[in-house]
Amino acid sequence: MGERPKNEFPAATLHGSILLEVWRKCCCRFNGSVANLTEEEARKLATEREEVVPVFPNGKKQLHTTRSWDFMHFSENARRLIFEGNVIVGMLDTGIWPDSKSFSDESFGPPPQKRNGTCQESSNFTCNNKIIGARYYRADGQFIPHDVASPLDTEGHGSHTASSAAGDIVQGARLLGLGLGDTRGGVPGAHLAVYKICWSDGCYDSDILAAFDDAIADDVDIISLLVGGFFAINLEDSIAIGSFHAMKNDIMTSNSAGNSGPLYASTSSVAPWALSVAAGTLDRKSAIKYNRVMVRFISFCMWGISIKTFDTENNTYPFIYAGDAGLIGTDASYCDDGTLDKNKVEGKIVLCDAISIGTGPAVAGALGMVMQNLGFDDVAFSFILPASYMSNGSAVFSYVKSTENPTAKIFKSDPEVDVISVFVVSFSSRGPNIITPDILKPDTTGPGLDMLAAWSEATTVTGFPGDTRVVPCNIISGTSMSCPHASGAAAYIKSFYPTWSPAAIKSALMTTDQSDDEFSYGAGHINLANATNPGLVYDAGEIDCIKFLCGQGYNDTKLKVVARK
Template sequence: MGDLPKGKISASSIHTNILQEVVGSDGVDSKLYSYTKGFSGFVANLTSEEAQKLKVIYEEERNLGLFIGMEGVMSVFPNENKQLHTTRSWDFMGFPNNVNRTTFESDIIIGMFDTGIWPESESFNDQGFGPPPKRWRGICQESSNFTCNNKIIGARYYRSKGQLIGQDDFDSPRDSEGHGTHTASIAAGNLVNGASLLGLGLGTTRGGVPSARIAVYKICWSRGCSDADILAAFDDAISDGVNIISLSVGGLFTKDYFDDSIAIGAFHAMKNGILTSNSAGNYGPPPASVTNVSPWSLTVAATTTDRKFVTNVKLGNGELYEGLSINTFDLKNKMFPIIYGGDAPSTGSDPYDSRLCLTNTIDKKLVEGKILLCDMALNGEEQLAASAAGTIMQDTTFPDVASSFLLPTSCLGLKKVSELKDYYNSSRTPTATIQKSIEGKDELAPYVATFSSRGPNPITRDILKPNLTAPAVDILATWSEATTVTGDEGDTRKVPYNIVSGTSMSCPHATAAAAYVKSFHPTWSPATIKFALMTTVYPISVDRNTDAEFAYGAGQINPIRAINPGLIYDVGEIDYVDFLCGQGYSSEFLRLVTSENNSCPQTTKKLASHLNYPSFTLSSKSKYVRTHVFPRTVTNVGSPLTCLELRLQQRSSISFEAAAPMSTYKAIVNAPTGLKIKVIPNVLSFKSLGQKKSFLVKVTRLKTKMDHIIISGSFIWYDGVHQVRSPIIAQVYS
């Protein structure tokens, strides 16, 4: 998956030659995709023996530093399926709709890589929108059930040979799952008043950049998202002219950077000035569970907002228990008998399984018309099949997320379920009712959701992942009316809006924040936009998040501050090449990636910690004192734009960055016990815009007796106005 070849030779012919070398002259028939627009690569149907032959030849020549017969091959990996990661949120972040905006926002094009879109939604109405930006080169794969407009300016769909789809999938860019519609509306949906999920979350729903355009790249179907289709979408999006790519998708396990389709595609997007925003994954809270860890991508974790959905359970003795769920069903306070799953096993079932309410373990005759108490939270399919009036489920796995179920449901914690069982066992006629959900206030928000994948970065520990976090719990946004609230069999509720949780939802929040920054600074690089977001965050309290930066990265996005960071960090392609050299990639390999005559130094290779990131990670297996020096460079971008300068910038191509270019920043260090931090020099004075200054950060982790210790510190460059914050995290691991 390297860069496009130079000269007159076509990428497609190179792909055919490589394939024929492995499978013979008939090999061209096995080729499924040739990527020839944004980068060079191909996908082919091969037997396991042919694939192994291709890989062996490639690896032998790579190890020898030769690329003769396999010239142009950068990596070989199987085509696998990746998984999808899902109004109050923007206001909670302090980002109201009436913030300062530029007219350039309507020229921003966001490429949504997902399950497609539901184009009829009011969130995507193009009333008031002019024609697409002139640079747009994409297409709309229209069909009998799908057309584009001036809001959804392009749409493509990808289904590689062998990709299985469900009977309800649309063979078009139309969304049958809801996920792609939801993420697109979070990023760039229009303002829609009176939105709710059957009365829950009533209010105005909107995207972060409602004036931006949407380009749809349907890479996911009901059974997953294939690597081949993901790369095809990257190839097209780079050529089409998108500004930001939003990709709420990831693998189950982290792979080497150039064995991962998303990392490869994002690298070539970066080369072409496009930032890729990725979800961190929903495999938390174990450490090193984060996916999408390439340093050139923006990786987003998930936090809560101050709104939660409460579903109360009222018992026959008058006790009221507060549970969590998205319950749209109304039992009108009617009381029903309670039965415990362990007391209602079906014939041949073990009561141990029936207490969990596993499939085909419940006796319908015993459960029908009653509220079923279960020791595990599932989707409610077994309870619905048993004709239960409702269900109360114990949920200790995700205690901070409200989910939708197939019947009236409330999820309680271990202590409350234990108390409910005491009532059940002590009463001759135990009864209960499950009330419709209501909105509650979460005073502790924001904190990282339990499900959100954690660092450290399993590929390169010295590169902080996730990068930052954004709202992702109980998010109301637009939904596909081709599916139901849950998408599960037996659910008949078709709705235009739904409430969903997941890092899939945090990703488009960050996408929108990046697009907002891009609208003010059209010439900023992908890295500069990403780092501006990282250095201007709302810090997250470590008290509720013991994984510290490995849970929330630099902190929660603050788009308003990010358009005026004061100082910026930047990283370009050559810096990433130096980084990859330090990771052990050869000069020959990197020339395939970049098509440039780049060579790795023969002597000292740059450490990952030397990459010009605004975060500092010190990881070590040693419990003894360890000191590391991090070199960094920042650029002065000045003070806030005045109203006059904003108007002038909107009317012309001139970029007015500041009225007063001179500034002096002082380093303010926060060094907790166990960590020494020194910034050299600790004062930076700038005399002009665009002036660069370099400095060193010396971090010493003191001796410790413990494994897996995490120490979290920071420092801030402060000029009296701007606070350019960098997190510093040290870890001892076994």
């Protein structure tokens, strides 16, 4: 975040890490510092120092994860301009895996002349003509053993989102046989600037603001931010402030709406100057769904959901209810870690009463698990052992409790062509805008379910202990997956209209959406084929946003927190 002033207070009893936003008159962006202060010290700094604008806790945000671009009416043969090579997409995420084919610079020329970025290279990370900038941020300096102090992605999330937004074309991509096809970003000819703000314990506000500041200075064209809180609180958080200053510098911020759906008014991204993106499905009439899993019992079969890559089709195993297989004094029905008796579970498939990643059954020696699930029937997860979950497990429960020697067999995920129409996914945060109800939020919707894209080979499919599957591509879901589709779409428009403001690009995306979607999910699914020729765009700038804040009752003190004036 530029030059950071030193902490002028002595070490004190820690009441939480306090983020200090200090505006400097000579600076075109924003400066700040992180310090450990008592509540009294923070109060004095905020009230007695004129140059200090706000003081607020250094909160923590969370990450919100082939045919998607075709679904958005944007084929591989879509019209492209040579100016796409001048576009830089800034990714604020968990870093990037530079060895992925999605980030190869084989056909790339040198970076654009405007490039101001820095590459924090190390023994495990180098940039190229595709990844032209890479930085990492950890204001408190407290790296967890799993984390790597470099832009290298050890989580997978950042590589997945970067490839969805601007990854090169990769033919024959798949996840251990699932989802075979070509992967590509919206602007495969664009360059990437990477800002690693998220670690295994979350994404801190101080690091988010520092990355915004550097991305603005690096002159990126689009900022893609895949993090947020669980709900919107106000317009004074790190994302709202950072995206405001990006907007001032003609940089559009695309932000995931959140994964707190289907709760009403749960959208966490509500700043009117940013693009808030919900998650929807693909057109299943011509797309493959990967998450249908059949479980065969002695006398019947049932379909469940998961992303199952394990080859266990030829094996039938004894089947046991977890509630009957617990250690003495424990409730093992939910398959929590340390509750299952290995003597009862080993070599069997376990029926659990809730969804878990599977570490409990795996440690106890189970060879698979079936889970009873009361929600999220549209989204699939990967597990560390063969698994399937079902919305109505009562028949399975009756079977295992009434059969003398119950058995089960879990099949591999079935690549099925579905005929379900487009809908917003259950986990996607809903509107309306809790802060300003008369402004639509989320703004738009992009594909966010069962997305196949690049993955880091510094981790595994799930990232959990016991998982040994290292893959170049992975299938995950989330508004973190829909947001980079919007980022890539915005970057594509920017390549046609380099002088368009963030509001104009946002307008083009929102006014040309696919018209068969419901108003409550934003303007609808992005239709990129029409977005470069919208006919009419609604523009807005910094002064319009300041007038908006004044209309919301912001006084000079509160306005200065967001707008620096």
